[in-house]
Amino acid sequence: MFLIILLLYLGKICNVSTMYNENEWDGYSVGFLSDCPGSDKEAIITNKTLKDLTFTIQNHKGDNIFNTRRKYNYYQMKDLAQDPNLDFNKPTFVFVSGYLDTTDFYITSNIAKVYEDIGYNVLMLDTNKFTTMVYPRAVRFMRPVGKHTAEMLAELTQLGLDPKKLEIAGLSLGAQTASYIGKNYQLIVGTKISRITGLDPAGPCFRNLGPEDRIDKNDADFVDILSTNIDGLGMAAPAGHVNIYANGGEYQPGEFIWMLCTSFCSHIRAYFLWITALSYPDSFIAIQCDSVQQARNRQCYDRQPMVTNVLGLKSNRSREGIFYLNTDHKHPYYMGVKGLQKQYDFVLSQMKAMNMEKVIKM
Numbered sequence: 001m002f003l004i005i006l007l008l009y010l011g012k013i014c015n016v017s018t019m020y021n022e023n024e025w026d027g028y029s030v031g032f033l034s035d036c037p038g039s040d041k042e043a044i045i046t047n048k049t050l051k052d053l054t055f056t057i058q059n060h061k062g063d064n065i066f067n068t069r070r071k072y073n074y075y076q077m078k079d080l081a082q083d084p085n086l087d088f089n090k091p092t093f094v095f096v097s098g099y100l101d102t103t104d105f106y107i108t109s110n111i112a113k114v115y116e117d118i119g120y121n122v123l124m125l126d127t128n129k130f131t132t133m134v135y136p137r138a139v140r141f142m143r144p145v146g147k148h149t150a151e152m153l154a155e156l157t158q159l160g161l162d163p164k165k166l167e168i169a170g171l172s173l174g175a176q177t178a179s180y181i182g183k184n185y186q187l188i189v190g191t192k193i194s195r196i197t198g199l200d201p202a203g204p205c206f207r208n209l210g211p212e213d214r215i216d217k218n219d220a221d222f223v224d225i226l227s228t229n230i231d232g233l234g235m236a237a238p239a240g241h242v243n244i245y246a247n248g249g250e251y252q253p254g255e256f257i258w259m260l261c262t263s264f265c266s267h268i269r270a271y272f273l274w275i276t277a278l279s280y281p282d283s284f285i286a287i288q289c290d291s292v293q294q295a296r297n298r299q300c301y302d303r304q305p306m307v308t309n310v311l312g313l314k315s316n317r318s319r320e321g322i323f324y325l326n327t328d329h330k331h332p333y334y335m336g337v338k339g340l341q342k343q344y345d346f347v348l349s350q351m352k353a354m355n356m357e358k359v360i361k362m
Contacts, residue, residue: 029231032263036136036205040213043140045130045148050074052129053148055094056103058112058122059085071103071126077152081159086121088160093120094153096170096178099138099202102128107171107271114278120167125149127177135173139205142173146180153181154188167195168220171271172233175201175215175225182219183212196220200228200270203235217241222317228252228270232263236292238322242315244286245295246273246325253329253346261329276332277312283334284311286323300324301342308340 045053051073057080058069072080080086093115097108103124112122130145131138157163163185170178175198186192198215206214216239217223223240227249230236236249246252252269254261261269277284288307289300300323309319326339329346338344 031203031207031231031235032233033135033204034207036139039136039139039205040143040209041140043144045141045144049129050148053145053152054126055080055152056124056126057083057085058109058116058124069103074148074152077155078159081156081161088121088162088165091120091165091167092123092161094123094125094166094168094178094181096125096168096174096181097127097131098170098172098174099131099135100128101131101171101174102126111169111271111275114275118278125174125177127174131173136205138173139176139202142177143180146177147184149177149181150184150188153185153193157189163189163191163193164221166193167197168193169197169199169274170201171199172267173202175199176206179215179219186219193220195222195224197274198223198225198240199274200230200234200267201225201239203230203233207235207237211239215239224315226270226274226311228273229263229266230292230296233267234270238292241317241320242309242323243292243321244309244311244323244325245289245292246270246327247347248296248298248324249292250296252327253350255330258329258346258350272331273311273327273333276334277310280332280334281312281314282310283332283336284325284327285309285335285337285339286311286325287340288319289322289324292322295322295324298324298342298345298348301340301345306340 054071054073056069056071070083095108095111101107103126108124112124116122127145130141168178168181178196182193182196196219201215224242225240227234227245230249252261252266254265285308287300288303289295290303294300307319309316309323311325326335326345327333328335335344
């Protein structure tokens with residue numbers, strides 16, 4: 001079984017140009033669960049259930065990331081505004097959990113600690129009540145979740161929150177939820193929030209929807225997207241101002257057996273790349289491409305003139321477009337300026353090394 005999986009994966013890597021040829025005779029990827037009929041139908045969150053839509057604010061002490069956490073539901077925004085750990089003079093970061101996630105799990109708790117350490121107020125949106133069900137139904141509930149979360153943020157805005165100091169990031173389904181928050185916040189308040197970051201935004205149920213129904217660059221003043229599994233659990237569309245495709249955006253090199261990082265492994269890599277980029281803000285340097293296809297094929301190295309951007313909070317907002325990011329297969333992942341040279345492309349160099357000899361025999 002292991003050998004079969006390995007051969008299939010090698011075949012996929014070696015035939016990228018064939019698999020994604022625009023010739024319909026060869027076929028092309030439509031992605032995993034691209035359409036979910038009915039997932040855009042109405043979903044209602046009752047006044048009673050709105051108590052389960054909460055922000056958790058954290059102020060960690062020492063090594064315990066759960067210290068002094070306080071949770072506020074939809075009806076408690078005035079209380080949240082008075083929380084001693086919320087300072088409206090500082091930028092505010094909202095993290096939106098993904099499918100089945102909760103603020104008690106590692107992904108949310110860890111990113112909250114990192115953002116707090118660099119000077120942000122941190123609010124963790126807990127959507128677990130509305131995602132603990134079959135995925136297409138959870139997708140349906142994210143529209144009202146986004147609307148009501150926008151109402152929560154709008155109330156905080158009346159109490160002192162500055163939308164130009166407000167940033168939201170979401171992983172997978174959380175990135176699409178962040179989109180609904182941004183859209184509805186703009187309708188309520190009349191202005192856009194500063195930034196939305198999509199970490200491999202969910203493709204299943206969203207891939208074939210228009211910009212009004214999924215993440216889009218009009219959702220905030222600046223929308224950046226990091227893509228790591230575009231045909232599996234992510235989406236390929238360059239929907240942001242800055243769209244970074246790590247290692248082409250399809251699959252990521254694994255940390256242990258580098259050829260066996262499949263869909264979930266590649267999907268979650270977006271989170272770990274982003275977390276690391278927060279600590280190394282100048283080290284994840286991406287190269288601009290002319291198309292997503294060019295990024296998929298790792299063909300951006302020779303583009304002239306070379307235009308670069310960085311992954312993370314220091315991304316140059318004036319350099320919009322599609323970018324290819326070369327990474328290592330293990331933490332801390334970044335390649336620095338070496339990543340701008342084709343000879344250091346991790347996957348290409350590994351594949352080349354496997355057949356260096358002119359002749360092999362056994």
